[in-house]
Amino acid sequence: MEILSFDSLESTQNYLIDAVTKGELKPPIAVIAKEQSSGVGSRDNEWIGVVGNLFFSFALALETLPKDLKIESASLYFSFIMKELLSRYRDDIYMKWPNDIYIHNQKIGGTITKKIEKNLICGIGINIIKSPNSTYGCLEVAIDPLNILQEYIKELKKMPSWKQIFIKYQIEFEKYKNSYVHINNYQKSLSSAQLCEDGSIIINKKRMYSLR
Amino acid sequence: MSEIICIANQKGGVGKTTTAVNLSASLAGNNKKVLLVDIDPQSNATTSLGFSRSDYEFNIYHTLIGSKKISEVILKTSIKNLDLAPSNIGLVGIEKEYYNAGKKDRELILKEKIKDIAGEYDYIIIDSPPALGPITINALSASDSVIIPIQCEFFALEGLAQLLNTVSLLKKTINPTLKIRGFLPTMFSTQNNLSKQVLSDLTHHFKDQLFRIKKNKECIVVPRNVRIAESPSFGQPVTEYASGSKGSIAYENLAKAIIVGA
Numbered sequence: 051m052e053i054l055s056f057d058s059l060e061s062t063q064n065y066l067i068d069a070v071t072k073g074e075l076k077p078p079i080a081v082i083a084k085e086q087s088s089g090v091g092s093r094d095n096e097w098i099g100v101v102g103n104l105f106f107s108f109a110l111a112l113e114t115l116p117k118d119l120k121i122e123s124a125s126l127y128f129s130f131i132m133k134e135l136l137s138r139y140r141d142d143i144y145m146k147w148p149n150d151i152y153i154h155n156q157k158i159g160g161t162i163t164k165k166i167e168k169n170l171i172c173g174i175g176i177n178i179i180k181s182p183n184s185t186y187g188c189l190e191v192a193i194d195p196l197n198i199l200q201e202y203i204k205e206l207k208k209m210p211s212w213k214q215i216f217i218k219y220q221i222e223f224e225k226y227k228n229s230y231v232h233i234n235n236y237q238k239s240l241s242s243a244q245l246c247e248d249g250s251i252i253i254n255k256k257r258m259y260s261l262r
Numbered sequence: 263m264s265e266i267i268c269i270a271n272q273k274g275g276v277g278k279t280t281t282a283v284n285l286s287a288s289l290a291g292n293n294k295k296v297l298l299v300d301i302d303p304q305s306n307a308t309t310s311l312g313f314s315r316s317d318y319e320f321n322i323y324h325t326l327i328g329s330k331k332i333s334e335v336i337l338k339t340s341i342k343n344l345d346l347a348p349s350n351i352g353l354v355g356i357e358k359e360y361y362n363a364g365k366k367d368r369e370l371i372l373k374e375k376i377k378d379i380a381g382e383y384d385y386i387i388i389d390s391p392p393a394l395g396p397i398t399i400n401a402l403s404a405s406d407s408v409i410i411p412i413q414c415e416f417f418a419l420e421g422l423a424q425l426l427n428t429v430s431l432l433k434k435t436i437n438p439t440l441k442i443r444g445f446l447p448t449m450f451s452t453q454n455n456l457s458k459q460v461l462s463d464l465t466h467h468f469k470d471q472l473f474r475i476k477k478n479k480e481c482i483v484v485p486r487n488v489r490i491a492e493s494p495s496f497g498q499p500v501t502e503y504a505s506g507s508k509g510s511i512a513y514e515n516l517a518k519a520i521i522v523g524a
C-alpha cells in the first residue's frame with residue numbers, strides 16, 4: 051500500500067474522503083500527516099494534532115475486506131488490529147466498546163470509518179507522545195508514527211477474518227465490562243450489556259451499533 | 263478439606279480429559295490423596311485409567327440421581343493415592359430426568375454429593391464435558407476453582423468469552439468463591455507459528471493467570487507430544503506410561519504449581 055506523507059493537513063480523513071470521492075486517489079492508499087489542524091475524532095472529541103502523535107487514514111476497496119466483515123463492524127475491526135499492534139509496546143492497553151483505545155482509564159486513540167461508494171475510508175488517531183488535554187492519555191513510547199503506520203499496514207496485509215478478531219474482542223469486552231461507555235453523551239455501564247456477533251451491543255433490549 | 267478443581271472448556275478436544283487425568287496422577291505422585299471425578303458421559307477419563315464398562319457396576323450417574331452415595335461408586339485405580347468416580351454413557355440421561363424436572367438447587371447436586379467425602383482427599387479433580395450445559399454448571403458450582411485448557415490451534419480462544427461470562431455469573435450467584443485457577447496452553451508445537459500466536463494472545467489477555475514454574479517463573483505449556491496421545495490406550499497416565507517424556511514433565515510441573523498455590 052502506498053503511503054502519502056504530509057507535514058500538515060487539516061485532517062487526513064477529510065483529505066482522503068475528498069480525494070477518493072473526486073477520483074484523485076484510488077485504494078489501496080494511506081495518508082499520514084505529522085500535524086493536523088482539525089483532527090479526526092468522534093462525538094465532540096476532536097483529535098487535534100500534536101506533532102509526534104499518529105494521524106492517518108487509509109482507503110480500501112470493499113471487495114478486498116474480509117468476506118465475513120460487515121461494514122458496521124469495520125471501525126471495531128481496524129481499531130482492534132491497531133490495539134494489538136500497540137500492545138507490543140505496552141501491555142496495559144485495552145479497548146472499550148465500540149473502538150476506543152485506552153490506557154489506565156484514559157482514551158489514547160480511536161477510529162472512524164466512512165463508506166465512499168465501493169470503498170472504505172478508515173481514520174485512526176493515537177496519542178503517542180503527548181495528550182492534547184488532561185482527559186486523554188497517551189502511549190508515552192518513543193516511536194516514529196510513520197513506523198507504526200508501516201507496521202500497521204503489514205498487519206492489514208494478513209487481513210484476519212472478522213471471526214478471528216471478534217473472538218479476541220469478545221474476551222476484551224468481557225474483561226472490561228464493568229467500565230463505562232459514552233452513548234449519545236450518556237455514561238452507560240456495560241455490565242448488563244450483551245455483545246452481538248456483528249459487534250453491536252444490546253442494553254435494556256435496545257440494540258446499538260458503533261456509528262463510526 | 264479438599265481443594266476441588268474443575269477442568270473446563272466447552273470447546274471439544276482441547277485437552278480437558280488429558281489434563282484431568284495427568285494432573286490427578288501427578289498430584290497423587292506427590293503423595294496427595296486425589297479423587298478424579300469423571301462427569302463427562304463420554305467417560306474418557308474413566309477409560310484412560312484403564313477401566314472398561316464391565317469393570318464397574320455403578321457410576322457417577324447413580325450418585326447424581328441419588329441411588330448410590332459417591333463413596334459407593336468410587337474405584338481404586340492402579341495408581342497409589344488416586345481414586346476415580348467413574349462415568350458412563352448413561353449420564354446423558356441426567357439432563358432429561360433430573361435437570362428438566364425443575365428441581366430446586368439443581369445446579370448444586372454434585373456439590374451436595376461431594377460433601378460426603380470431601381475430607382478424605384487433598385484434591386478432587388473434575389473432568390467436564392465439552393458443553394456449557396447443566397453438567398458443566400454442576401461441576402463449576404461444586405468447585406473452588408477452574409483450570410481452562412486452551413488448545414494452541416486455530417480459533418483457540420473461541421467461546422472463551424462465554425466461559426468467562428458463565429464463571430462470573432456463577433460468582434455473582436451460587437458460587438461466590440469460584441476462582442479461575444489458570445489457563446493451560448495445550449498441544450503446543452514449537453514448529454507451528456500459530457501455536458506461538460495463541461500463546462502470545464493468551465499472555466496478552468491473561469498474563470497473571472498462566473501457570474508458572476516456581477524457580478524460573480517460566481510459563482507452563484503442555485507440548486504436543488505423542489506419548490500423551492498414546493497413553494490412554496494403555497490405560498495409563500503419561501506420567502506412568504512415559505515418565506520423563508516432555509508431556510509428562512509438563513503435567514508434573516503443573517501439579518507442583520498447584521501444590522505451592524502458584
Ligand SMILES: Nc1ncnc2c1ncn2[C@@H]1O[C@H](COP(=O)(O)OP(=O)(O)OP(=O)(O)O)[C@@H](O)[C@H]1O
Pocket residue numbers: 273274275276277278279280281302304306390391392448449450484485486487488490491492494509
Ligand atoms: N499434549 C498433547 N499432545 C498430543 N495429543 C494430545 C495432547 N493433549 C491431548 N491430546 C489428544 O487430543 C485428543 C483430545 O484430548 P482430550 O480428550 O484430553 O480433550 P478433551 O477436551 O477432554 O475432549 P472432549 O471435549 O471430547 O472431552 C485426545 O486424543 C488426546 O489424546
Ligand SMILES: [Mg+2]
Pocket residue numbers: 278279280302304306307389390391
Ligand atoms: Mg474429555
